[in-house]
Amino acid sequence: MGTAATIALGVDPSSSGAQTSPPPVAAVANGVGIGPVLANVSFSVNGSRRALELDTRTTLLDALREHLHLTGTKKGCDHGQCGACTVIVDGQRINSCLTLAVMHEGSKVTTIEGLGTPDALHPLQAAFIRHDGYQCGYCTAGQICSAVAMLDEIKAGVPSHVSDDLTAQPSLREPELRERMSGNICRCGAYSNIVEAITEFAGRPA
């Protein structure tokens, strides 16, 4: 165990597994607060390995947008309530605003830029365009990342709040899609078209 001073300076010998480096600004060890602390982390984003030195406070969302300039992922509420920041990490959709970048050493992150490009749209992006699944478009990247991973959850047999039978293979019916997408808010209210786009994409031959 270190003293308060060594901990505040980030050189506590007991934390040998830590990836934190000493803070660049003199730390204040008076119990009120400490200066910024930097740490190294590397993870894969859309298939490329990225190594970053970040303030420990940096969320995965801010690492993607502010450090890697992948601005397709949007910051809405920044509190896990709106879903605009949804990305796919190790195959699962999460709110990138509610996780720290330093917690993702070795993770595989997929953002909207990794799903499709303007020249080669992901089929769900194309379906959103066909069905007018947006107005302002701010929630769209989160909706699409969320829906792609959500359909994998259905395939894997994960039940939902509206599944009648917990042990049956869940369906792709509209109430299921709406319930499973409730973590993605659309303030323009394009929900019915979003559901149509997802339904079309889900029903297409693999």
Add this chain to the structure above:
Amino acid sequence: MKSFTYEKAQSPTAAAAARGKPNAKFIAGGTNLLDLMKLEIETPQHLIDVNGLGFDKIESTPQGGLRIGALVRNTALAADPKVRRDYAVLSRALLAGASGQLRNKATTAGNLLQRTRCPYFYDTNMPCNKRKAGSGCSAIGGATRSLAVIGSSDACIATNPSDMAVAMRALDATVEAIDAAGKTRSVPIADFHRLPGDTPHIETTLKPGELITSVTLPKPLGGKQIYRKVRDRASYAFALVSVAAIIKPDGAGRVVLGGVAHKPWRVEAAESELPRGAKATAAALLQGARPTTDNKFKLTLVERTLAAVLSEAKG
């Protein structure tokens, strides 16, 4: 957000020891803690990331029950075939909470430790005994529609927001923890969450530095297992009232309420009223309730939700 140092825990005892550092906190899913850190309601100076410690399995116990690792994510727990088959009330409660994205991150232990959603706890401009011990309760006399109707005190009328914990209480789960010396301890879920009393900032009976390693369920109870949640939206909202129930064919069983108190609300003596119906059971469960003008509707809502649950159990 305030600055903090960060380490990845190398072992459960090392994690528990690091928790002894000034203002240190464990982080697992982080979906509640980071939200609170952004608002500077939580201001840890050191985070101990416990995600690498294992504790992510669901295993059968020799007693015929299930041991759920502390780090099992809410989605994985709700989707586990044994949980879906034998502990449906737990699957249903988990699926009624949060969103798909949050359930993918949120852990079993973190769900048990999540903080209240009382609006005054979140408003750092207002006194709150939970946020700052002894500062006062702004909720009393304030907007109380979502807050506790029973088990509250003059210091706090907040509710526990967890759906999962309500089902865990119905199942009589046990919480296992380890300390820095490697000493393990089992806490029945009934004793895990505290009522607010004079110290609403102390929410559980975990000792400082103890790390939750697993939650164990006893062998399956059978019966009809139902979780019914009443909320302001059809999805992705906290409960105004919820009922976790395990009802046997003869009408006997267990019922636990969510959304009404500082902990999952179970009164075992009230369960003998179950064969007599919702009105008698609700009256026994809510004896001594102290609702406000704005939340006394919850007493009626409990009775009606219970009636719906008992009717579903018969069907």
